Amino acid sequence: MSDRDEKPKNPLKSALMLSGVVVFMGAMAWAAVPFYDWFCRVTGFGGTTGVAAQASDTILDKTIKIRFDGSVERDFPWEFKPVQRTMEVRLGETGLAFYEATNTSDRPIAGTASYNVSPYSAGGYFTKIDCFCFELQVLEPGESVMMPVTFYVDPEITEDLDAKFAKVITLSYTFHETDLPEEYAALDATVAPEADQN
Secondary structure, eight states, X not given: OOGGGSOOOOHHHHHHXXXXXXXXXXXXXXXXXXXXXXXXXXXXXXGOOEEOSSOOSOOOSOEEEEEEEEEEOTTOOEXXXXXXXXXXXXXXXXXXXXXXXXXXXXXOEEEEEXXXXXXXXXXXXXXXXXXXXXXXXXXXXXXXEEEEEEEEEOGGGGGXXXXXXXXXXXXXXXXXXXXXXXXXXXXXXXXXXXXXXX
């Protein structure tokens, strides 16, 4: 039987199969971001930290140095830096660190902080109990605030083949500008006409 004698394929079936592939690929692309975020939070991959509701039950007699780093995105009108550059804590011990932020502009600015832990292998063991990075921060013109982060290094780090050799963990934050909350936007809308009348 030659190629010419083969029965032609059903174009409707082919179109349906192609549509199915397109829909499946679109669904996978849509799910990739939340799945990757979940994966990073569970494993600490890529320097993502853990989160806990309370302090660790176990404290080991082994210490680790924590280094703090702070920066802002380009043209973001805040000064942002750690109050203390380094701290030494025991594994499982609750640590409290502060970052100082100042709005150097003449308008209210909203910001959110992205964060990272290095080495990446230690990310899942650096556990935050409370952090300024969990919420949107708004600073008035010229306002300065102290922003706390409460954390511990999970003692289970000693059982990780890679992370157990970490002597220093660096916690880095970068602030990015974001839209002001609605109450600020409403306030701006009321203040603008008043300023025009003066």
